[in-house]
Amino acid sequence: MKQTTNKMPMWLRYVINIIVFFVLFGGSTGLVNSSIISTYYTRIIVLCGINMILALSLNIATGYLGQLPLGHAGFMALGAYASAIFMRSVTVSPSAIFPLGILIGGVTAAFVGFLIGIPALRLKGDYLAIITLGFGEIIRVVLLNIDSVLGFKFTYGAASLKNIPKTTNFFNTFLCVAITCFVIHTIMKSRHGRATLAIRDNEIAAEACGINTTYYKTFGFTLSAFFAGVAGALYAGYIGVLSPSAFGFMKSIEILVMVVLGGMGSMIGSIISATALTALPEMLRAFSQYRMIAYSLLLVIVMIFKPTGLMGNYDFSLSSLIGKIGGKSKPKSKTKTKPEKDGETNE
């Protein structure tokens, strides 16, 4: 009955997206395996992927839920440590068990996110920012000191958790980015996503429409933490050594900058700015001491000229793009996202 502006039938859009996914996936895996893309670049691409998941996950809380958490690196740390401790303890082939490690990272972060979310989400705006900021610091300090206080040999504190199997590769990072995009997209384009966006737009009205706001806020926060944990797990398998200092306040801010720069509520925006803000500093190694200055300057400039971020809350739709090239259907607000292909734009 509806969907008049977008002529392309749903199944066709899915077919197109699935084909694109496999072409990109197969193509880029081929390039990586045949060493056309060097190991150095592959590592940068993997890092881009990890940061994409981080930005996408924070975007759930800021863009879709309208909150401002400042402790996102804390969830990443939880996922990283949980997965790393698990991966170090297993005796079977690490790469075979890594999916489970990723899941453990995600679930651990999600569980803590759930516990924090219940009290934190009763507070609004500044208070939530402060409480999550405090939480992020608590996680870092706990990871730093838990061993010496309790006499465990778990996190090894400042001495770093070493010898984590380096299981993260292009293949599993690509898959995780794709799954993250897919899950966030499908949830947001459902009655649950509408409820979440309704709370962001007008909480009282959402409640008056019968929406259980506490439930959806907690859910969004938990989901956000889950994917941050997944990113953390990938990071642990990428870097091989974990120390709590990597997950400080600055890391949280870095992720937030990616989201704000890309446009709150835009998945493609998060992806583009995560890629840019990861790849550029790597490429411009020589100027690394200016990195934070560049970040701040970039943020100020974007906020002055385009306060909604680069992409606003626009989301990319492959099928409507094809439709546009075909010259028929107008761009439409309800679009389909398939942003996985940005994984290798930065060679």
Add this chain to the structure above:
Amino acid sequence: MSKLLPVPSRGMIPERDIESPPVLEAIHLGVDFGGLVAVDDFHLLIGRTEISGLIGPNGAGKTTVFNLLTKVYQPTRGTILLGDKDTAGMNTSQVCRAGIARTFQNIRLFKDMTVAENVMVGLHHDIKYHIPGAIFRVPGYWRQEKAARGKAKDMLSIFNMQDMGDIKAGGLPYGAQRRLEIVRALATDPSILLLDEPAAGMNPSETAELMENITKIRDVYQIAIMLIEHDMKLVMGICEGIAVLNYGKIIAKGTPAEIMSNPVVVEAYLGKKEA
């Protein structure tokens, strides 16, 4: 228009509703803000398909009554019965699911969503699939989303807005925003609909159309409607029962004819207004 009959609990309900239990009953309802008694000893009985009006001067506490009924404010004292259910301890969303829907004096739409999506938020509980169903796009997801879209369109057609489904709600003209808010409230499948100044900012022809549509909504959906309105033509034209509020207290209740000839009301409100 049917006659109003007095019932034992000091309320008036239409003749045709006399067989069925009242849809809403407020007993001794009151709320204080700090020292200010905003609403006190508020009694109300609304019949199953009654259209009633709540009038009173600015600051009388009308909106506050709606906020109490929908639990935006928790009442300091008193009871609200919805059918035979006591709403004590419920929050806004639970009250909505129990059957009270409302609009807001200062429009509260989901501005960044389309018109159809706004209505579909109202249909939230009409759609049943769970989160995994959405992620894996089970057949039920497609079926229910399509049905909800169709239903939203049907409901928008009450106000002839069925072709505006894809417009951003924030971009609608003022009158259309008010109408959309009514449709969204209706979508929650209420047994009573509370309208806070539905005609505010509308021109006379829009208001006349709105009057017809409010009656039509009552007839089609067989629900009770209670409205706050300053436009006396509208109130006197469609309301069967009217309660007058002044300084948080009900000073008069009755049919439009009774209210218009009530000297207390005329003095407190109408007289000054017409002068």
